[in-house]
Amino acid sequence: MTRTLHKVLDRFALGLVSAAALLVLTNCSKEVSREVSEENLVGVEGEPLTGISTFSWIYARILSTACVECHNPSGMATVNYHVQLNFADRSAAYTTLLVSTVNGVTSTGTCAPLRVVVPGSPKISYLLGTLIQSYSSGNFGGVDNCTPYAGHYSTIHLSNEQKSALVGWIQSGALDN
Numbered sequence: 001m002t003r004t005l006h007k008v009l010d011r012f013a014l015g016l017v018s019a020a021a022l023l024v025l026t027n028c029s030k031e032v033s034r035e036v037s038e039e040n041l042v043g044v045e046g047e048p049l050t051g052i053s054t055f056s057w058i059y060a061r062i063l064s065t066a067c068v069e070c071h072n073p074s075g076m077a078t079v080n081y082h083v084q085l086n087f088a089d090r091s092a093a094y095t096t097l098l099v100s101t102v103n104g105v106t107s108t109g110t111c112a113p114l115r116v117v118v119p120g121s122p123k124i125s126y127l128l129g130t131l132i133q134s135y136s137s138g139n140f141g142g143v144d145n146c147t148p149y150a151g152h153y154s155t156i157h158l159s160n161e162q163k164s165a166l167v168g169w170i171q172s173g174a175l176d177n
Helices: 002-033 055-067 076-081 090-099 126-131 160-171
Strands: none
Touching (some): 055 090, 055 160
């Protein structure tokens, strides 16, 4: 009798574990498929996500790995397209992101008066318009006929965590932290 009871309890427990795993996987897939936008990249009541929203994290995990090949003094973006972003080292990266404005013709129109990063304003920071598709639009940042360069959407595949870090960092004031 005891052996039969153990078999029944084991099967019941296995069923509960399977149901719990299915529930977790279902919720995870819903989270992964959500559109990345400022609204779902920030915490409760508009507070930015913490921990990863620092410039040190962004430089180490995004700029120095996915961007530096083209965005350095001798890189293709600088030489061929005159993009004035230098991610060769952390200090240069921070400075050029905060000081640079968009110059020349972009993928559509001219976005010359826009800044690459506007501390506290992710929606008008050109950097996000080039890296996160939901931030890109015609007349970006209120500039007529400006649509950010869209080539990075297909070549640089940032994770939601990386996108969250960028948005959170800019929203928090783009500090050198």
